[in-house]
Amino acid sequence: MSNGIYYNFADKLLKLSHIHKYFSKVIGYKKSKKMGLSYPLYKFTINPNSKAKFCIVAGVHGDEIAGPWSILELMKRPKFFKKEICYQIFPLLNPTGFELRKRFNDKRCDPNCLNKKTLKSKNYKEIQSFYQEVKDEEFEIFISMHEDLDQDKVYQYIYERDFEPIYRKLFKNERKWKTGKIYGDKSDGMGLIKNIHDHSLEDRLFSMGKSKISLATETPGELSLDKRISMNLNNLKILNDYLLLSITLEQ
Ligand SMILES: [Zn+2]
Numbered sequence: 001m002s003n004g005i006y007y008n009f010a011d012k013l014l015k016l017s018h019i020h021k022y023f024s025k026v027i028g029y030k031k032s033k034k035m036g037l038s039y040p041l042y043k044f045t046i047n048p049n050s051k052a053k054f055c056i057v058a059g060v061h062g063d064e065i066a067g068p069w070s071i072l073e074l075m076k077r078p079k080f081f082k083k084e085i086c087y088q089i090f091p092l093l094n095p096t097g098f099e100l101r102k103r104f105n106d107k108r109c110d111p112n113c114l115n116k117k118t119l120k121s122k123n124y125k126e127i128q129s130f131y132q133e134v135k136d137e138e139f140e141i142f143i144s145m146h147e148d149l150d151q152d153k154v155y156q157y158i159y160e161r162d163f164e165p166i167y168r169k170l171f172k173n174e175r176k177w178k179t180g181k182i183y184g185d186k187s188d189g190m191g192l193i194k195n196i197h198d199h200s201l202e203d204r205l206f207s208m209g210k211s212k213i214s215l216a217t218e219t220p221g222e223l224s225l226d227k228r229i230s231m232n233l234n235n236l237k238i239l240n241d242y243l244l245l246s247i248t249l250e251q
Helices: 005-020 066-075 095-100 116-120 122-134 165-169 201-207 225-250
Strands: 023-032 037-046 052-058 085-090 139-148 155-158 192-194 211-220
Touching: 005 023, 005 037, 005 066, 005 095, 023 095, 023 122, 037 095, 037 122, 052 066, 052 225, 066 085, 066 139, 066 225, 085 122, 085 225, 116 122, 122 201, 139 201, 139 225, 165 225, 201 211, 211 225
Parallel strands: 052 085, 052 139, 139 211, 155 192
Antiparallel strands: 023 037, 037 085, 155 211
C-alpha cells in the first residue's frame, strides 16, 4: 500500500512551480493495481520558447532518491535557469518504485529501458509517457541522475567516441577511481564508462540522435544525502554554464 511519499514530494514540486511560474504538465499516469492508486507523472518546463534544450531526468530507479531531491532543491533556485535555455525536467519517472523504496517499478520491471518491447508493454507505462514527450525533441544536453547505493565513489556513463572535457569537469573533486574497470565495464580509470549500449534512456537518446550530450551520473549511496544532492547540483551548474557558454560563442 501507498504511504503517500510520492504525493507529498509531487506537492512540494507543484508549489514551487506555482511560486516561480514554471510550466507543469501531467504527462501520463502510472496506474498500479497492486498499490490501488494512479500516480500522475510530471514534467516541468522553464523558458519553453528558448532554442537550446536541456533535459534533466531523475527517479528512474525508485530507491535512488538523491536525484529527485536534487531537482526539488534546483526548483527552489530560479536564478539557476537562464533565459537562453529551455529546461525540460522529469523529476521522478518511477513513482511506484519511489513509494516502495525499490529500484524497479511495481511490476518488478526496470524502467531504465527504452526499446520496441518496453514501448509496447503495459509494464512500462512510465517510459511510454516519457517517450511521448521526448520523441520529437532535440536536446543539447540530456542527464539522468542515478545512484549506486553500494558505492562510496562516483561514476558516469557517457556515449561519445572521445572522452569530452566537459565530463571530466563533473564530480571534479570526487573522481576517485583508480581502476580501469567498473563492474566489468571499461572506464577511463577515473570513473567515466563509455558506450555501454544497454537501452537505458541515456543510451537511447544519444544513439537516436535526440541529444548531443547524453549521460547518466551515479552518486554514491554510502555518502550522506546532503552530499549527494550537492554533487548533483554542482554537476547541473557545470553543464548549465557549459551550455550557456556554447550558445554565447555561437552568436
Ligand atoms: Zn539507477
